[in-house]
Amino acid sequence: SQKIEQNSEALNIQEGKTATLTCNYTNYSPAYLQWYRQDPGRGPVFLLLIRENEKEKRKERLKVTFDTTLKQSLFHITASQPADSATYLCALGSGYALNFGKGTSLLVTP
C-alpha cells in the first residue's frame, strides 16, 4: 500500500541550530514534492516545491532535498528561530492530487 511517513514524534531543537525533517514514501512515483507549514488551527502555507529531476532546492533559510532512489525528502531549516515552531507537512504530487503526510511538529526553544 502507499505510505508517506514523517517523524511521528515532535522534534525539539535549540534556537540557532539546524532542524532536519524527514519524509519517506513507498509505492509512489511522485512527479514532485511540496513542503507546507501549518500552525495550530490554521490552514497550511506553501513553502517549497521540488521536482523529481531536482536534487536540491533552497529558499532563504530553507533547503529541501529529494532522493527518488531512497524515496526520501529532507527538509532543513538553518539558524532556526522560535517563530519556526509549527507542524511541517510533506505532500507528494502526481496527476491532479496531492497526497499529504501526517506532519512533523517542530519546537524551537530559545
Add this chain to the structure above:
Amino acid sequence: DGGITQSPKYLFRKEGQNVTLSCEQNLNHDAMYWYRQDPGQGLRLIYYSQIVNDFQKGDIAEGYSVSREKKESFPLTVTSAQKNPTAFYLCASSIAGLANYNEQFFGPGTRLTVL
C-alpha cells in the same frame, strides 16, 4: 486583498442534519479542493474541481457533495450519510490543476463538530 475564505470558522451540527461549508476565493484560480484533517492525521482529499461545472471525487467522497457553479466558489455539503463528520475541513485553490506543479493556497479552515 486576494485570498481564500471559509465560513463559518466553527460549526456545530446535530446528528442527521446536512450542513454546507462555504469556500470562496478571489485569486482567479481554476482549481479548488476540499480536504479533511483529523487529529494526528494527514490531509485527506474529499473532492476537487479543475474547472467550473466539473468536479471529481477524492479519496473519501462518501457522505459529501459539492458544486462548482462559479469559478470563485466551491461549497461542500456534509450529509447525514457521513458516518464520522467531526473534523477540521480545509478548502484550497491553485492556479490550475496540480499536474502543472502549482502550489495550493489554503483557507483558514472550518471546524465541524457533530453533537
